[in-house]
Amino acid sequence: MRLLLWLVALMATAIGIAVTARFNPGNVVLFYPPYRIDLSLNFFLLLLAGLFVVLFGLIQAIRSTLKMPARVAAYRQRKRERDGNKGLRDALKAYFEGRFGHAEKAATRAAELPENAGVAALIGARAAHRMRQAERRDAWLARVAGDSSLKTARLMTTTELLVDDHQPEEALAAVAELNASGTRHIHALQWSLKAQQQAKNWPEVLRLVRMLDKHKALHPALSSRLREMAHEALLSDPAHDAESLKRVWATVPQEDRNKPYIACVAATALNARGLHDEARVTAEEALRRQWDDRIVRAYREAAGQAGSPTLLAQIEHCETWLRERPNDAELALTLGSLCLKQKLWGKAQRYLEQALSDATEARMVREAHLKLAQMHEALGQEQEAAAHYRQCALATIL
Numbered sequence: 001m002r003l004l005l006w007l008v009a010l011m012a013t014a015i016g017i018a019v020t021a022r023f024n025p026g027n028v029v030l031f032y033p034p035y036r037i038d039l040s041l042n043f044f045l046l047l048l049a050g051l052f053v054v055l056f057g058l059i060q061a062i063r064s065t066l067k068m069p070a071r072v073a074a075y076r077q078r079k080r081e082r083d084g085n086k087g088l089r090d091a092l093k094a095y096f097e098g099r100f101g102h103a104e105k106a107a108t109r110a111a112e113l114p115e116n117a118g119v120a121a122l123i124g125a126r127a128a129h130r131m132r133q134a135e136r137r138d139a140w141l142a143r144v145a146g147d148s149s150l151k152t153a154r155l156m157t158t159t160e161l162l163v164d165d166h167q168p169e170e171a172l173a174a175v176a177e178l179n180a181s182g183t184r185h186i187h188a189l190q191w192s193l194k195a196q197q198q199a200k201n202w203p204e205v206l207r208l209v210r211m212l213d214k215h216k217a218l219h220p221a222l223s224s225r226l227r228e229m230a231h232e233a234l235l236s237d238p239a240h241d242a243e244s245l246k247r248v249w250a251t252v253p254q255e256d257r258n259k260p261y262i263a264c265v266a267a268t269a270l271n272a273r274g275l276h277d278e279a280r281v282t283a284e285e286a287l288r289r290q291w292d293d294r295i296v297r298a299y300r301e302a303a304g305q306a307g308s309p310t311l312l313a314q315i316e317h318c319e320t321w322l323r324e325r326p327n328d329a330e331l332a333l334t335l336g337s338l339c340l341k342q343k344l345w346g347k348a349q350r351y352l353e354q355a356l357s358d359a360t361e362a363r364m365v366r367e368a369h370l371k372l373a374q375m376h377e378a379l380g381q382e383q384e385a386a387a388h389y390r391q392c393a394l395a396t397i398l
Contacts, residue, residue, distance in 0.1 A: 028044040084109070084112055084113025085110075087107070087112075088106075088107075088110035088120055091110055091123045091127075101127075104124050117144075119153075121140045122144065125137045134165070141154060141157070152178065155175075158170075159192070159195065166198060168199035172195050175188065186215055190212065193209065196208060197226070202230040203234070209223055209230070227259075228259065228261050231252060235248060235262075235265050245273055257282075258286070264294040264295045264298050271301045280299065283296075283298050311338060311341060318335040318338060329355045329358035330355075332351045332355035333367060343378075366395040369389070369391040369395060372388045373385045373388035376388065
């Protein structure tokens with residue numbers, strides 16, 4: 001419909017011009033002695049319009065010719081941008097697909113565009129790292145060392161890759177530089193935690209775990225396990241003497257003391273340094289909060305001297321607990337061992353035989369036979385002692 005209207009308007013215009021020109025008696029005379037040119041006014045106007053069109057076209061051609069170098073440069077720039085952006089997209093796509101060789105090649109193309117060079121270098125570094133090409137990874141990272149706008153991204157990438165490559169010292173240096181710039185966010189703390197864990201810097205691990213727990217950035221199970229590992233390493237350090245171990249144990253928060261594994265590690269370490277009173281107190285407090293066979297074993301190792309009020313109190317505690325847990329083999333073994341040390345032969349035999357019948361682990365069977373053998377040997381019952389020693393040896397072999 002629109003085309004039809006344009007045709008009608010064009011035809012009407014043509015008819016109007018033809019009618020007007022037909023009744024136009026005007027004349028134009030051009031003198032250039034000795035020449036004279038006579039033209040009708042209509043023809044002169046037509047020539048003037050044609051001349052205008054030619055001149056306009058010529059001027060436009062000249063302007064286009066003058067602008068050609070700039071247009072060519074702009075075209076080349078647009079092409080470089082298209083190629084660079086396409087290379088960046090291809091690099092990201094290949095990296096997420098796990099095709100790290102293709103990702104690094106695409107990052108090389110993307111880096112030809114200055115605006116993409118920094119981000120492309122980070123992608124190239126990650127791709128090279130996945131291929132275990134440390135030299136190429138470091139070369140990529142060196143490309144963005146002077147780019148202040150990508151400093152945080154570079155340091156975070158450096159930390160992550162070095163932690164993954166088990167280079168905690170270098171990773172911690174990157175973390176220190178990151179912290180010096182005032183950047184402290186959750187992801188940085190998480191990678192710092194991993195680096196400190198690899199470096200076995202356990203006090204710092206505990207500090208970072210507490211910080212991340214405040215932000216709920218760690219799974220509770222992971223947080224609990226990291227606390228256990230850190231406290232175990234600190235408490236089991238062979239460099240500790242009795243006093244330094246007590247100082248370390250005093251610094252452990254109460255919420256961690258309540259955990260059976262940490263309490264067991266602490267009691268074992270205290271026993272190893274002759275701090276049996278502290279080990280007994282630690283084990284008793286932990287058992288009141290939560291029952292755990294590992295703590296019972298540590299409590300057994302913290303037995304007091306024969307005839308001492310401490311040993312008698314231990315026996316009373318164990319008898320009370322055994323009434324609550326009549327089928328607990330570990331507790332029966334502990335009570336039998338304590339009675340054996342106190343030379344309560346009848347009770348010792350009864351509880352050790354109960355432990356032997358309820359035992360589910362070869363370790364408990366072996367220890368129960370050994371204790372019974374020692375009891376019979378103390379009573380001068382050589383045959384019974386020899387029989388239990390044989391059973392202990394068989395349990396050891398099995």
